[in-house]
Amino acid sequence: MEGILFLKLVWLIPLIPLASFWIIVLFANPNKKLSHSIAIGGIALAWILSWGALYEGIKHHVGSGEEAFHLSWNWLPTGLSWFKMGVMVDPLTLAMLFMVPFVCLLIFIYSIGYMHGDPRYSRFFAYISLFACGMLGMVLADNLLMLMIFWEVMGLCSYLLIGFWFEKPSAMRAGLKAFITTRIGDVMMLLGIIYLYSRTGSLTYTEIFKPEVLEKLAHSTVTLPLVGELPVATVIAMLLFGGAVGKSAQFPLHVWLPDAMEGPTPVSALIHAATMVAAGVYLVARSFPLFSVVEHGPQLGLVAFIGAFTAFFASTIAIAQNDIKRVLAYSTISQLGYMIAALGVGAYVAAVFHLITHAFFKALLFLGSGSVIIGTHHEMDMMRMGGLRRRMPITFWTFLMGTLALAGIPPWAGFWSKDEILGHAFHHASELGFLSWPGFVWILGTLAAFLTAFYMGRQVFLTFAGEPRSHHAEEAHETPWVMTIPLIILAFFSTFLGFIGVPHEFPIIGPLLNNPFHHLVGEGFPATPLNFGVMGLSVLMGLSGLALSWVVYGREPLKAGQPDPLSISLGPIYTVLKNKYYIDEFYQATVIRFALWLSETFFKFDDHWVIDPIVDGVGKLGRKLSEVGGLFDLRVVDGIVNGLGKFTSALGGVLRLTQTGKAQNYLLVAVLTVLMLLGLYMVR
Amino acid sequence: MGVQIAFFLFSLIAIIGALLVVTTRRLFHSALALVLSFVGVAGLYILLEAEFLAALQILIYVGAIALLILFAIMLTRHLMDPRARAFNEQWWIAALVAGFLFVVLISMILRVQWPVREASVPSDLIENLGSSFVGEFLVPFEVASVLLMAALIGAIIIARER
Amino acid sequence: MIPLSWYLLVAAALFCIGLYGVLARRNAIGILMGIELMLNAVNLNLVAFWRYINPSDLSGLVFAIFVIAVAAAEAAVGLAIIISIYRNRDTVNVEEVDLMRG
Secondary structure, X not given: OOOOHHHHOOOHHHHHHHHHHHHHHHHHOOOHHHHHHHHHHHHHHHHHHHHHHHHHHHHOOOOOHHHOEEEEXXXXXXXXXXXXXXXXXXXXXXXXXXXXXXXXXXXXXXXXXXXXXXXXXXXXXXXXXHHHHHHHHHHHEOEHHHHHHHHHHHHHHHXXXXXXXXXXHHHHHHHHHHHHHHHHHHHHHHHHHHHHHHHHOOOEHHHHOOHHHHHHHHHOEEEEOXXXXXXXXXXXXXXXXXXXXXXXXXXXXOOHHHHHHXXXXXXXXXXXXXXXXXXXXXXXXXXXXXXXXXXOOHHXXXXXXXXXXXXXXXHHHHOOOOEHHHHHHHHHHHHHHHHHHHHHOOOHHHHHHHHHHHHHHHHHHHHHHHHHHHHOOOOOEHHHOOOHHHHOHHHHHHHHHHHHHHHOOOOOHHHHHHHHHHHHHHHHHHHHOOOOHHHHHHHHHHHHHHHHHHHHHHHHHHHHOOOOOOHHHHOOOOOOHHHHHHHHHHHHHHHHHHHHHOOOOOOOHHHHHOOHHHHHHOOOOOOOOOOHHHHHHHHHHHHHHHHHHHHHHHOOOOOOOOOOHHHHHHOHHHHHHHOHHHHHHHHHHHHHHHHHHHHHHHHHHHHHHOHHHHHHHHHHHHHHHHHHHHHHHHHHHHHHHHHHHHHHHHHHHHHHOOOOOOHHHHHHHHHHHHHHHHHHHHHO | OHHHHHHHHHHHHHHHHHHHHHHOOOHHHHHHHHXXXXXXXHHHHHHOOOHHHHHHHHHXXXXXXXXXXXXXXXXXXXXXXXXXXXXXXXXXXXXXXXXXXXXXXXXXXXXXXXXXXXXXXXXXXXXXXXXXXXXXXXXXXXXXXXXXXXHHHHHHHHHOOO | OOOHXXXXXXXXXHHHHHHHHHHHEOEHHHHHHXXXXXXXXXXXXXXXXXXXXXXXXXXXXXXXXXXHHHXXXXXXXXXXXXXXXXXXHOXXXXXXXXXXXX
């Protein structure tokens, strides 16, 4: 291929932010300006390379599988062959390369303003650079091992960044919670990877997704306790999905994401909205061939169920949250559920599309909330905000754009992507009946859309409308340009990005734009047929949700001290929702208590009952033995040695008696000897 | 026949003299017994037809050595008094050893077939003896003279009054 | 003719007696006398063998003469030593001369 300068350099893309990390850590830490410049310079360079690669990838029609752009190097000798590591660029990669470095760059710039004055300013930029390396590396990886390595790097950065203000115990706990919870998922993912490797001898995508390999995995089975006989591909898929459940905060491993809001807001925007949590979706999308090869297996159903359930479940919690970031956290969980559910019903293109658009508008919403937090001098409780519309106009308008996108109001981006998911689900549901997974997805997804619009409207009204309900809100001011410019840029994308995925049949603009996204990413997937009914219903859900929120919160904006009307109308249900269905408490009482008990038991085993006593016993035994040995040495050995000496001495003493000094004695002895010899001679 | 009587006589003198030498307490008597023994041996030499040697025996042994011993006894006299013990502590072992040696020697002497030859002493024995001293045995002769001189000088130096 | 072995027996007897004297006497001069007896015995042996084996070979006789010469020298020096010891240590008892005692 000619003219593939940027593609040839894709492997450089993750390494540049990595270099930024090292340079900041080793050299630039004291100099704040230099640190953020290095970080931003690094990510900007990565962004340029990525968009360059994107351009070339589109121009040269890189495909998937065998037609992807693939570079690999021998990395680890494994018997007769090599385990290779490398980079692969296919349409999915291109989509990620479009979004990731760009959003990272905007958030990095925003961080200059948000983290201003923080004592560990430079370290922050080092960490987010390392994170960028992790995300970009994962996206460019050409094999599951490399994916996992960068996945773990991101996990580490997440832990470090959530607990960035580690003086706060809640932040430290949140960091640990995030790490440990995602670990559970990671273990399953690792098992899946190992199992896959053992069955196919490779982890490289081009190798394992070959049709013949997939067929073999689909037809060979394994017998597991409890569940019986399952195709190997299904087992692997479900194990990998475990990792996605953890990383993308799906039920039941969703508990870490709301707590992760303890971290600085740029972190929440970057890691816990746009990129890292999307990694789970990416993983499933990447291994989609594994999921789809077995026709009627439970794996896709599991995926669809968890995704749809989470989408609805999280949105119910969001309506009762007062912390400005928690609402968005549950919103993220819910939207990720949409993407997962989309994959579960085979809407690959829709899922990826929603991933991309969600990244933009969720990042926008988080950064906007960060702007509000800074503007109100670290106020987080929405019940104490209000009236910020006039005080922080840029923040307000951009936040509104994000809200409209998330609520799924056309022409904002979220509408197009969310609708594609629901349209696809509906289409399959209409074929299979509504008691199928697609039906489940469509029903819950539509309900969740309503709730999404409601809680977002609630958030906007509580935060920006009415009169300030606290001193902080009254004194609020707009944040500096370095923070508001990224907001504006993201708002632009949130508004217009959706157009790249307009379905072909959509009147006027459909054929005009010709759905470039589907052409790029969705080769081999049939386009979802356009259903105006579904579309209309989605829009209706969105509008009615917003309208309801206006009724409750907007018409008569709340006054200071006034309780949430929802708490009155829903009563005990509200309490349950506010307490997140008491799931954290449930986990604490069961899993965590058990884990702690286990750890205590092992500790006692180690320290009191068995190991230490054995070790101490051995020590005491050793000492006893050495005492005995010493005694032995003293008595026996020394005895022998001294005895030898005494014997020699005694012998000497005895022999000395022959030395009489008298010549006659000597002569007698000589004569005796001669006599003896003579005698012997005679006898012989 | 006469030879045998002579032999027994001389043997007896020699042996009895020797016995007296080693058993008498009084040293002076011991020296005299030594002279007796020497004479007996001289007699035996004559029987062996070595007259010259018998003469030498008397001359030197009796005339010089025994005399020397007597002088030495007289010079160291006042210490030896008959009340003191003449024999040391190991005398009985010595007796046993000597006796045993004697037994061994007897058995050996009697067992061996001595290659005796019937031959006679050359008539010009003395002449031959003399010429051999300056001929065949010249070197030992000279060495013997050096030895005697050394002994002479040595004895003087050792026994000299400081 | 007197058998050779008779002479040898006499010599042996003299030798053993002399040996006894050397080993058992306390007085140094007594020991010296024992030595002279032993030398005499040796001489007797030599002459007996000379006479009975090959009288024409004078070396036997010559040997005996040299023995006498050496005996004389040795007696002289020995007595000189005894006198010297007597002068220094006031004793002729060999049992008292045990400086080399271990």
